[in-house]
Amino acid sequence: MTLKNYFDSENYKTNFELTRATLPGQDVTWLSALREKSISKFAQMGLPGPKVEEWKYSNLNVLNSTSYETTNENCDSDEQTDKLLDQANIENINGSKVVFVDGYYSDKLSNIRSHNGVSLISLRELLKTNPGNAEKFFKTTPDENSLRNLNVAFMTDGFVLDIDDNVKLAEPIQVVHISTKSSDTKALRQNNYIRIGARASTQIIESFIGPDHINSWSHNVSKVVVEEKASLEVYQFQLEGDETIHMNECVVETATDAHFRHYSLNVGGKLSRTEVKPTLSGRHGQVELRGAFLGRNGNSHDVFTHMKHMVPQCNSDQIYRGVLDRGGKSAFQGKVLVAKDAQLTNADQSNKNLLLDRNAEANSKPELLIYADDVKCSHGATVGELDQEALFYMKSRGLETSAAKALMVEAFVAEVYQEIELGPVKEKYLSVARQWLEGKD
Amino acid sequence: MLEIKNLHVDVDGKEILKGLNLNIGPGEVHAIMGPNGAGKSTLAYAICGKEGYEITKGSVTFKGKDFLELEANERAGEGVFLGFQYPVEIPGVSNVNFLRAALNSIRKYRGEDEIAAVEFLKLIRAKAAELKMDPEMLKRAVNVGFSGGEKKRNEMIQMAMLDPIFSVLDETDSGLDIDALRIVADGINRMRGDSRSILVITHYQRLLDYVVPDFVHVLSDGKIVKSGDKSLAIRLEKDGYASVGIDESAA
Numbered sequence: 001m002t003l004k005n006y007f008d009s010e011n012y013k014t015n016f017e018l019t020r021a022t023l024p025g026q027d028v029t030w031l032s033a034l035r036e037k038s039i040s041k042f043a044q045m046g047l048p049g050p051k052v053e054e055w056k057y058s059n060l061n062v063l064n065s066t067s068y069e070t071t072n073e074n075c076d077s078d079e080q081t082d083k084l085l086d087q088a089n090i091e092n093i094n095g096s097k098v099v100f101v102d103g104y105y106s107d108k109l110s111n112i113r114s115h116n117g118v119s120l121i122s123l124r125e126l127l128k129t130n131p132g133n134a135e136k137f138f139k140t141t142p143d144e145n146s147l148r149n150l151n152v153a154f155m156t157d158g159f160v161l162d163i164d165d166n167v168k169l170a171e172p173i174q175v176v177h178i179s180t181k182s183s184d185t186k187a188l189r190q191n192n193y194i195r196i197g198a199r200a201s202t203q204i205i206e207s208f209i210g211p212d213h214i215n216s217w218s219h220n221v222s223k224v225v226v227e228e229k230a231s232l233e234v235y236q237f238q239l240e241g242d243e244t245i246h247m248n249e250c251v252v253e254t255a256t257d258a259h260f261r262h263y264s265l266n267v268g269g270k271l272s273r274t275e276v277k278p279t280l281s282g283r284h285g286q287v288e289l290r291g292a293f294l295g296r297n298g299n300s301h302d303v304f305t306h307m308k309h310m311v312p313q314c315n316s317d318q319i320y321r322g323v324l325d326r327g328g329k330s331a332f333q334g335k336v337l338v339a340k341d342a343q344l345t346n347a348d349q350s351n352k353n354l355l356l357d358r359n360a361e362a363n364s365k366p367e368l369l370i371y372a373d374d375v376k377c378s379h380g381a382t383v384g385e386l387d388q389e390a391l392f393y394m395k396s397r398g399l400e401t402s403a404a405k406a407l408m409v410e411a412f413v414a415e416v417y418q419e420i421e422l423g424p425v426k427e428k429y430l431s432v433a434r435q436w437l438e439g440k441d
Numbered sequence: 442m443l444e445i446k447n448l449h450v451d452v453d454g455k456e457i458l459k460g461l462n463l464n465i466g467p468g469e470v471h472a473i474m475g476p477n478g479a480g481k482s483t484l485a486y487a488i489c490g491k492e493g494y495e496i497t498k499g500s501v502t503f504k505g506k507d508f509l510e511l512e513a514n515e516r517a518g519e520g521v522f523l524g525f526q527y528p529v530e531i532p533g534v535s536n537v538n539f540l541r542a543a544l545n546s547i548r549k550y551r552g553e554d555e556i557a558a559v560e561f562l563k564l565i566r567a568k569a570a571e572l573k574m575d576p577e578m579l580k581r582a583v584n585v586g587f588s589g590g591e592k593k594r595n596e597m598i599q600m601a602m603l604d605p606i607f608s609v610l611d612e613t614d615s616g617l618d619i620d621a622l623r624i625v626a627d628g629i630n631r632m633r634g635d636s637r638s639i640l641v642i643t644h645y646q647r648l649l650d651y652v653v654p655d656f657v658h659v660l661s662d663g664k665i666v667k668s669g670d671k672s673l674a675i676r677l678e679k680d681g682y683a684s685v686g687i688d689e690s691a692a
Contacts, residue, residue, distance in 0.1 A: 392491050393529040397543035397599060398517035398550065407542060411533025411582075 011067060013043045016153055019070045024156060025127035030135050034142075039153035041142035048146060057331030057363050058302045062271055063245065068187035068217045070154050071102040074180055080211065084178050085109065088207040088239060092424045095171030096120055101178050103156045103188030109176075117164035117200075120173065123191060124157045134160070137193040137223065147247065151189045151221045158191040158220075161204070165197035165227070172203035172235075172422065179210035179218055179244065187217040194224045194232070198255075201231035205425060208248070210241040210268075217245040224250060226258040228282065233261040235425050237432065240268035242298065249275040254314075256282030263417065264291035265429055266301045267436050277306040280314040280342075289318040292416045292429075294436045295328030296360070306335045307349075309342040312372075316346070321416050322353035323409055324360035331363040336377065338370045345375040353383045354412055356405070406437045442467050442607060442638045443488070448499035450480075450487045457483040459663035460499070465607075468635045472649055472674060473642045475660035476682050481642045482526060484660070485611040488640075489523040490516050503607070517543075518550030522605035526612040528592040531583040536595065539583050540565060540602050547603060568601040572628055590621035597628030608632055609640045614648035626651030646678035661687045 016039045025031040047063065048055040081101055098120065099109035105122035112120050126134045137160070143149050159175060179188055196202060208218060218240060226232050240246045246269040254260050266272050278287045293301035307316045322330045332351040353362035364381035386408055394404035413433045420426040443465040450458040457480045465471050475481050486494045488501060490513035501508040503519055511519070531539065545555045556564075569576050574594055584592050593613055600608055613625055629652045632639060641652055649657075649671060657674045659667040659682070667673065667685050676684060 387529070388492075390529045390531050392513060393525065394531070394539070394543070395513040396489050396491075396517060396523045396525075397539070397603065398514050398547035399543055400514050400546060401512075403542060403546060404514075407534050407539070408531065411531070415533055 010043065012150065012153075013039060015067065015069050019154070023070070023154065024124040025131060025134075028127055028131040030140070031127065031131065034138060034140065035153045037142045038149040042146050042149040042153060045146035045149070054304060054333065057333070058271060058273055058300070063217070066185050066215055066217075068185065070156060071104075071183050071186040071188050071216075073104045073156075074102045074182050080180055081109070081178055084180075084209045084211070085176060088176050088178075088209045088237065090174070090205060090424050090428045093172055093174060093205065095169070095173050097174045097176070098122070098159050099176045099178065100157060100190065102180055102183045102186075103190055105157050105159070115167075115169065117167035117197075118169060119160070119162040121160050122157055123155070123160055123193075126160055147219070148221055148249065151191060151219055154187065154189045155191040156189060158193070160192070161194045163196050163200045163202055165199060167197065167200045169202040172205050172425075175204060175206045177206070177208045177218065177220065179214065179216045179240070181211060181214055183210070183216035184214045185216070187219060189219045190221075192220065192222040194222060196226045196230040196232045198227040199229045200227070203233040203235070203422065205235045205237075207237040207239060208246060208268075209237075209239040210244050212241040213243055214241050215243045215245075215270075218247070220248045222248075222250045224252040224260070226252065226254045226260050228255045229257040230255070231259040234263065235420075235422070236262070236264040236274070237428070238264065238266040238268055238272055238274065239432065240272065242268065242270065244269045246272040247275075248273070250277065252276070252278040252287075254278060254280050254282060254285040254287060257284045258282060259286045261288045262290070263420065263429070264303075265432060266291070266293040266295075266303070267432060268299070269301070270298060271300045271302070273302045273304065275304045275306075277308075278316070279308040279310060280316065281310045283311050283313045285311075285314040287314075287316040289316075290320070290416045290419075292321045292323070292413045292433065293330050294323045294413070294433065295330055296325035297327045299327075300329040302331045302333075304333045304335075307337065307347060309336070309338045309345045309347060311339075312341065312343045312345065314342070314345055316348070318349040318351075319416055320351045321413055322351070322362050323413060324353065324355050324357075324362050326357035326359050329361040331365070332381070333365045333367065334379065335367045336369065336379070338368075338372050338375050338377065340371040342372045343374045345372060345377070347375070347377040349379040351381045352412075354409065355383060355385055356409070406434075409437055410434060442504060443640075444500075444502040445488075446500045446502075448484075448487065448501065449497045450483055451495040451497050452483060452493065456497070457663055458487065461660075461664055463658070463665065465638045465640060467638060468633075469656065470633065470639045470641065470652065470654045471656045471658065472654035473640065473658050473660050473665075474644065474646070474674060474677055476687060477644070479660045480663045481644075481660055482611055485523060485609045485640075485642055488609055489513055489521060514546065515550065517603070517605075518547050520606035522600050522603055522608045524596045524600060524608060524610040524613045526615060528584050528596055530585045530587075532585055534583050536579045536581060536583050537565065540599065543599070544602060565598075565602060568598055571631070572597050572601065573624060574598055589616040590618065593617060593621065593625050594628075597625055600632060601628065605632070606636060607638050607640070609642070611642045612644060613641070614643055614645065622648065623651065646674045649674045659685055659687070
């Protein structure tokens with residue numbers, strides 16, 4: 001596989017030279033060295049082009065015309081941020097809230113509640129107070145993933161959540177990433193780390209939100225470790241503005257008897273890329289991925305999952321639904337690896353797409369690499385239109401065409417979220433989907 | 442109530458109805474019988490406004506209104522209900538939500554307020570009990586996984602909830618055992634009244650033992666070829682379509 005450089009990566013290198021002194025932790029030796037190595041490696045590799053299989057459906061040419069310098073810290077919350085926070089808000093959720101504005105932790109907007117055995121801190125704060133502690137979250141050698149290198153080279157902040165063994169958090173933790181008008185033509189790069197100790201459990205609700213007409217690049221990388229018998233549920237809402245580039249990579253490792261669940265909903269962005277990469281490395285691990293993407297008018301949603309079954313007796317299950325209206329585009333790529341010794345694996349995957357207009361595109365590419373012989377793996381991918389017979393049936397009962405379509409599409413999307421036990425979160429998913437549907441003329 | 446004059450309907454460029462005339466007055470129950478391929482379902486769809494059923498000539502007037510100008514949902518708003526031969530499955534949409542949305546759409550069309558949630562639930566429970574339907578079925582997705590009989594019973598509860606003044610029942614009796622047939626017939630009879638009319642489309646006379654029609658028409662090759670009272674249905678059952686001069690094999 002050859003990596004094709006789209007454009008002069010020296011751009012980023014120049015950016016780096018100009019901003020490195022202002023990046024957090026510039027006086028932390030290991031970090032400056034890592035940033036340096038990362039930008040060099042990125043400059044060598046460049047951005048992945050269409051010849052890279054994993055990126056064949058996402059045309060990163062859209063990044064070409066903008067320099068995407070690092071955002072500046074935007075300390076003032078104003079009407080705009082309040083409004084965005086309000087839009088991302090989920091009623092009746094009362095746990096800790098961590099808010100980032102343009103890629104920087106906002107102490108003013110956040111509300112971190114102290115809890116025994118739970119450490120929740122912004123990466124920037126950790127680099128100030130205990131940089132040695134942050135080091136263990138990063139590899140000392142540059143990554144083989146060029147975008148991850150770019151992220152590490154420029155990251156301005158992030159959150160670090162460490163939950164001790166046996167701690168079960170009753171209230172979900174909310175994380176909101178806001179981009180403001182000031183982030184136009186700039187990049188927000190955050191790096192997060194989550195560790196759930198043995199037999200511990202928590203839920204994280206993460207929202208990404210920004211105004212329309214802002215060409216910013218919101219780039220998040222999260223590393224997640226779910227220890228033995230621990231449980232983590234992540235609920236993501238991607239509500240970015242219509243011109244925003246959104247990238248979010250979540251790399252997960254689960255231990256024996258661990259349980260990881262990841263929900264997502266993509267509705268915003270010019271180009272959104274959601275990557276979820278769980279590695280099941282302990283027996284009886286269980287991973288469920290659920291997501292929907294709704295696109296129209298220039299939205300391009302790309303969901304990439306890579307499920308790695310490394311040991312026997314684990315279960316994974318993926319359900320993704322896409323709804324594409326006029327001018328919307330999507331790609332689902334679901335890679336499943338079952339290693340040679342991972343016998344008695346159960347791995348299921350389903351991606352169904354609904355096209356509401358002839359001028360819409362959905363791509364679906366399951367990829368199963370199975371090296372064990374005693375496994376149960378399934379995958380299904382469909383692209384279709386609304387059932388005309390059902391539409392007439394509903395109209396004959398008095399429903400207007402638009403209402404009949406909305407009811408059917410809502411049902412199609414709701415399937416993804418039906419198992420959510422957290423009522424307010426489930427309702428938020430459905431109401432965001434409903435709003436998207438109503439936005440249709 | 443319903444006046445159909447010289448109706449010609451094309452489906453996929455092929456003429457199915459070839460000059461059909463039918464008048465249905467208030468309080469009347471009409472039955473249309475006829476061999477397969479005569480155009481019975483086409484008539485039902487044309488009355489109710491299904492896309493793809495192209496009216497090339499003639500008129501359909503409902504309570505003095507030109508019906509052909511209206512969308513299918515507007516016709517429902519005017520008080521027309523179509524009972525489907527093959528009720529459609531709608532995954533993920535519960536019967537309750539579907540019926541509430543339908544009822545409120547019709548109310549909106551008529552300029553009425555939405556029904557209160559409590560009132561709606563009372564109504565639907567009462568109708569389910571009348572039709573001996575398990576209330577649990579109302580929570581399930583519309584027709585998904587329903588047996589043939591359950592689907593037809595579901596049509597009946599929809600009809601009862603939407604309370605039409607004119608119902609077209611397209612082979613509602615097909616595929617039913619005798620118990621289900623009785624329940625469906627009972628549902629239809631509940632809809633009878635001085636100001637309501639019903640058009641029953643059926644291949645067999647069986648249903649008409651329970652839903653006794655005022656008029657029976659025989660449809661053949663896109664036209665009504667014979668009309669009479671209920672005795673016509675009995676004659677057809679006994680002696681076949683040939684007895685009224687129809688060569689069934691040609692249809």
